[in-house]
Amino acid sequence: MSDNLNQQPLITLKNIRKMYYTDQIETLALKDINLEINKGEFISIMGPSGCGKSTLLNMLGLLDRPSTGTIEFEGKTLDKLSDKALAPIRNEKLGFVFQTFHLIPDLRVVDNVALPLLYRPMSNKERRERALNALKIVGLDARVNHFPTQLSGGQQQRVAIARAIVGEPPVILADEPTGNLDSHMGNEIMSILFDLNENRGTTIVMVTHDREQADQTQRTVRVFDGQLVH
Helix, strand or coil: CCCCCCCCCCEEEEEEEEEEECCCCEEEEEEEEEEEECCCCEEEEECCCCCCHHHHHHHHCCCCCCCEEEEEECCEECCCCCHHHHHHHHHHHEEEECCCCCCCCCCCHHHHHHHHHHHCCCCHHHHHHHHHHHHHHCCCCCCCCCCHHHCCHHHHHHHHHHHHHCCCCCEEEEECCCCCCCHHHHHHHHHHHHHHHHHHCCEEEEECCCHHHHHHCCEEEEEECCEEEC
């Protein structure tokens, strides 16, 4: 990997706190989070269930707003921007892979992958070409006209990864991407993520419960009771 010394962090969280309110209770989901992620890193986030891992990933993905603190991406402060202003940043800069595949069953594989490109000014031909290329990267170019229900779980997750990378975002955020897969399929998904990181320079942040997977990544961030622990 390239040397990250003297490089401005790609994503920076400064003093992030996230509080959720109901009529009867206040829940502090994140407390005083300070985190820097450099371009080209592959980072794991680990911790017990309910500790704030997914909330932290949602902050990094601009899917949720902090109660206090600052989020910076490529040196620009983003947490005060409107939802309308954040939408193109999410679409162009971030790719999301979840434990559940979130594929649309009535759309063919190639059309599922092309979905993020509907929000970009390009022709249908270019969208399809990009979707086909993304499917080739994940080894599913022979399944482009299948429907999701015709695929195995591992294949569906590969489609989800293709959808995440079709717009060539610099960052992939993965929330338990192998959680619903057996070990063989899980290893296939991890191989794709490692290839994206090592050969394409994609920055990857992955929430996982799998210590063996985390040990293979460059750095592990541990969360406990909403705080980073060392």
